[in-house]
Amino acid sequence: xxxxxxxxxxxxxxHSIAKALQHAASxxxxxxxDDPATIMAAERVVFPGVGSIGDCMDALKLRGLVPVLAEVVxxxxxxxxxxxxxxxxxxxxxxxxxACLGIVPGHVRRFSAPLSxxxxxxxxxxxxxxxxxxxxxxxxxxxxxxxxxRFYFVHSYYACPNRVGDVAAxxxxxxxxxxxxxxxxxFAVQFHPEKSQAAGLRLLAxxxxxxxxx
Amino acid sequence: MLATRIIPCLDxxxxxxxxxxxxxxxxxxxxxxxIARRYDQEGADELTFLDITASSDDRETMVHVVEQVAGxxxxxxxVGGGIRTIQDIRRMLNxxxxxxxINTAAVFNPEFVKEAADRFGSQCIVxxxxxxxxxxxxxxxxxxxxxxxxxxxxxAIEWARKMVDYGAGEILLTxxxxxxxxxxxDLALTRAISEAVPVPVxxxxxxGTLQHLADGVTEGKADxxxxxxxxxxxxxxxxxxxxxxxxxGIEVRL
Numbered sequence: 001x002x003x004x005x006x007x008x009x010x011x012x013x014x015h016s017i018a019k020a021l022q023h024a025a026s027x028x029x030x031x032x033x034d035d036p037a038t039i040m041a042a043e044r045v046v047f048p049g050v051g052s053i054g055d056c057m058d059a060l061k062l063r064g065l066v067p068v069l070a071e072v073v074x075x076x077x078x079x080x081x082x083x084x085x086x087x088x089x090x091x092x093x094x095x096x097x098x099a100c101l102g103i104v105p106g107h108v109r110r111f112s113a114p115l116s117x118x119x120x121x122x123x124x125x126x127x128x129x130x131x132x133x134x135x136x137x138x139x140x141x142x143x144x145x146x147x148x149x150r151f152y153f154v155h156s157y158y159a160c161p162n163r164v165g166d167v168a169a170x171x172x173x174x175x176x177x178x179x180x181x182x183x184x185x186x187f188a189v190q191f192h193p194e195k196s197q198a199a200g201l202r203l204l205a206x207x208x209x210x211x212x213x214x
Numbered sequence: 215m216l217a218t219r220i221i222p223c224l225d226x227x228x229x230x231x232x233x234x235x236x237x238x239x240x241x242x243x244x245x246x247x248x249i250a251r252r253y254d255q256e257g258a259d260e261l262t263f264l265d266i267t268a269s270s271d272d273r274e275t276m277v278h279v280v281e282q283v284a285g286x287x288x289x290x291x292x293v294g295g296g297i298r299t300i301q302d303i304r305r306m307l308n309x310x311x312x313x314x315x316i317n318t319a320a321v322f323n324p325e326f327v328k329e330a331a332d333r334f335g336s337q338c339i340v341x342x343x344x345x346x347x348x349x350x351x352x353x354x355x356x357x358x359x360x361x362x363x364x365x366x367x368x369x370a371i372e373w374a375r376k377m378v379d380y381g382a383g384e385i386l387l388t389x390x391x392x393x394x395x396x397x398x399x400d401l402a403l404t405r406a407i408s409e410a411v412p413v414p415v416x417x418x419x420x421x422g423t424l425q426h427l428a429d430g431v432t433e434g435k436a437d438x439x440x441x442x443x444x445x446x447x448x449x450x451x452x453x454x455x456x457x458x459x460x461x462x463g464i465e466v467r468l
Contacts, residue, residue, distance in 0.1 A: 012307075020288050051334075052335065126337060126413070127216065129414070129438070130219070130259055131216045
């Protein structure tokens with residue numbers, strides 16, 4: 001039986017992500033944990049998160065998870081979600097300037113108000129709701145998911161990877177930003193696959209089937 | 215482009231959906247899980263549950279409802295009604311809710327909104343505003359509590375701004391003049407609030423036709439529209455509502 005660990009570091013409700021993973025693949029053993037040994041024993045790891053990046057980094061440090069995440073990315077598939085994606089970059093504009101994990105070179109920036117769409121309507125912050133995800137390149141996690149499928153977003157900050165090649169998808173609000181990052185064992189999404197109905201469940205199932213070394 | 219959200223709202227009393235949901239081919243019209251599943255299949259962008267259970271002793275029932283729905287329906291869930299303490303919020307989020315909606319408690323204790331947003335993040339704190347036009351002019355609205363019965367003296371626009379300053383990530387705006395009338399949203403109110411705050415505004419109260427939903431977006435500048443009876447009674451499906459809105463040039467998730 002394949003196993004997946006969902007990292008629980010006190011940043012938000014992990015109930016949904018655990019249930020969605022179980023729903024996407026009933027053959028998979030889903031463990032919600034903050035224990036480094038349990039995380040390292042899993043074949044795959046999901047790194048979720050909502051809230052602010054300062055709290056997120058503090059919680060990771062408190063639990064000794066910073067080196068664990070670096071080791072996970074070297075050795076097995078890792079799926080970052082929302083704040084779990086942003087934390088992978090070098091730093092974030094949120095909470096002053098917060099140093100992050102530095103696993104993906106680049107920065108996290110805030111949507112700068114006021115934003116407006118091409119028709120002149122005011123765009124609200126947070127970017128909240130279903131938006132189209134434009135796949136930048138083929139990837140096993142996009143299997144069976146039509147290009148421009150809509151996923152559910154809720155965020156005020158977005159990742160800007162330095163390397164164009166790390167971007168796996170973009171979404172426009174109103175300018176394009178990185179909706180997904182892919183690099184080696186790592187796949188990370190700004191949207192919430194656990195709240196994105198069929199397309200989201202398919203992405204989670206694809207992650208549970210993904211073997212990066214194949 | 216970001217899609218305008220369509221959100222069906224379900225009233226739940228002691229674990230059962232009330233106000234008669236009438237779907238064809240539904241086994242149990244009061245079962246929140248079955249109804250949630252049905253709306254999810256029709257393409258609802260989110261679901262809102264309003265707990266109208268009178269006794270606080272029976273609130274635990276709502277936690278179980280949320281747990282069951284969250285285990286089967288993978289779209290955002292908001293729970294409102296009776297959210298008064300940090301512990302109430304934690305229980306709902308742990309059960310699988312993505313957001314909670316705070317109404318009366320915000321009026322009596324605005325600091326509660328601040329505390330909740332600090333603790334759980336603005337993204338899961340919706341502040342519900344029940345507003346009524348005042349006698350002081352056409353473009354003045356006042357916040358009411360207790361289902362529109364008790365005036366508070368608070369100006370709706372100022373109150374909306376204050377709630378956002380305190381950390382509300384979204385505003386659920388209900389016109390108490392229009393609620394239940396099927397005569398359409400109060401478009402002036404919706405637009406005034408939506409243009410006054412930087413966060414998304416959900417329009418609610420008064421929807422009787424699909425044109426009303428579209429007007430809420432094009433005229434009212436709402437970021438999302440919430441309705442109950444037009445969906446529950448099978449007058450229109452969520453899909454029909456979305457197709458209509460798309461025909462009016464509104465971006466929707468089809």
